[in-house]
Amino acid sequence: MFWKRDHSVIHVEYIDAETGQTTGHVKLPIGKLPASFETQTTLERNGRTYSVVRADPMTAAEFRRSGKLRLVIRAVKIEHADPREMLFSLPTIADPLPAIVAGSSKLGKNVLDMRDDDWRQREFVSLSQQELVDRHLAAVGRIYEQEREGIGFRKIHVRADVASPLAPATPGLEEVVFAGGAGLMRLDGVSFDGVAGIASDVFAMRLLCGIELYGSIANDRIMSLCLGDARPNNAPLASAIAPLIDLARRHGLCLVDWQRARQIDCAQMLAYFEELR
Numbered sequence: 001m002f003w004k005r006d007h008s009v010i011h012v013e014y015i016d017a018e019t020g021q022t023t024g025h026v027k028l029p030i031g032k033l034p035a036s037f038e039t040q041t042t043l044e045r046n047g048r049t050y051s052v053v054r055a056d057p058m059t060a061a062e063f064r065r066s067g068k069l070r071l072v073i074r075a076v077k078i079e080h081a082d083p084r085e086m087l088f089s090l091p092t093i094a095d096p097l098p099a100i101v102a103g104s105s106k107l108g109k110n111v112l113d114m115r116d117d118d119w120r121q122r123e124f125v126s127l128s129q130q131e132l133v134d135r136h137l138a139a140v141g142r143i144y145e146q147e148r149e150g151i152g153f154r155k156i157h158v159r160a161d162v163a164s165p166l167a168p169a170t171p172g173l174e175e176v177v178f179a180g181g182a183g184l185m186r187l188d189g190v191s192f193d194g195v196a197g198i199a200s201d202v203f204a205m206r207l208l209c210g211i212e213l214y215g216s217i218a219n220d221r222i223m224s225l226c227l228g229d230a231r232p233n234n235a236p237l238a239s240a241i242a243p244l245i246d247l248a249r250r251h252g253l254c255l256v257d258w259q260r261a262r263q264i265d266c267a268q269m270l271a272y273f274e275e276l277r
Contacts, residue, residue, distance in 0.1 A: 010027065010029075010067055010069050015073070035059065037058050038196040048075055049075070050073040087152025092121075092136075092258050094160075098216060100197035102197075103197075105198070106189075110185075111204065118229060120159075121226075122256070123165055123224055126169055127253065137262075137263060143155060169253065170223075173220050176222055180205055189202055203215060209237055210231060210233035211273070212229070238270055
C-alpha cells in the first residue's frame with residue numbers, strides 16, 4: 001500500500017516580484033505558516049517587511065502534502081506622512097460592508113472580487129427616495145467642489161443611511177436573473193481584495209454583454225442591485241440591457257453613480273452604458 005505522508009517541515013523558496021529571481025530558501029515548521037495565503041499576508045525577512053504577492057500553492061493543505069512552497073514577495077516601503085496631508089482616492093463610500101461568511105474561501109470559486117471602497121458605488125435606487133438621492137448627490141458634489149486636491153480628496157462623504165435603496169420595491173432573485181437575459185452566468189458571490197472569504201447574503205452575476213450585477217439579498221428578495229466595474233463587451237448592448245431597463249422602469253428605479261455624482265433615469269440608461277465601453 002502506498003500513501004503520501006504529510007510534511008511537518010516545509011521548504012520555502014522566496015522569489016523577488018520585481019526581478020523574478022530566487023532570493024533565498026528556508027525550511028519552516030508547518031505551524032509557522034498560515035492556513036491560507038488567500039488574505040493579504042506580510043512576512044519578515046532579515047529585518048525587512050515583505051508582502052506576499054503570490055503563493056504556490058495557496059493553502060496549507062496543499063503545501064503540507066508537497067512539502068514545498070514558493071512565495072513571490074515584494075518589499076514593503078514604509079513611508080511616514082502627515083495624516084493631515086493624506087488624500088482619499090474616492091469622494092464617497094458606502095457603509096457598512098457586508099460581513100464575511102465564517103470559514104468561507106474564495107479560492108477556486110468564480111467570484112466578483114472588488115476593493116471594499118467600490119462596494120455599492122453604482123446602484124439602482126427607488127425614485128420614491130429622490131430626496132435621499134438629492135441630499136447625497138449634493139454632498140458628493142460639495143466634495144468635488146471644495147475638497148478636491150490633484151487626483152484625490154481631503155475629505156470623503158460616507159453614505160450610511162441608504163440601507164434599502166430599492167424600497168418599496170423588492171424584486172426577487174429570479175426576476176433579476178431573467179432581466180440578465182440569455183447567456184447570464186451566476187457567480188459564486190462577492191469577495192474583497194486582500195480579504196479571505198465570501199461576503200454574506202450577497203449575490204453576483206455576469207451578463208453576456210459583460211455587465212456585472214451584484215447586491216445584497218434577504219429571503220430571496222433583492223435588497224440592493226448594483227453594477228460591477230466590468231465594461232460592456234462588443235455584444236449588442238441595446239438588446240442585452242433592454243430587460244434590465246424594463247425591470248428598472250417597472251419598479252420605478254433610477255441608476256445612481258455615486259462616485260461621479262450622477263443620477264441616470266431609464267431613458268438615459270442606454271447612453272450611460274454606452275459610455276462605459
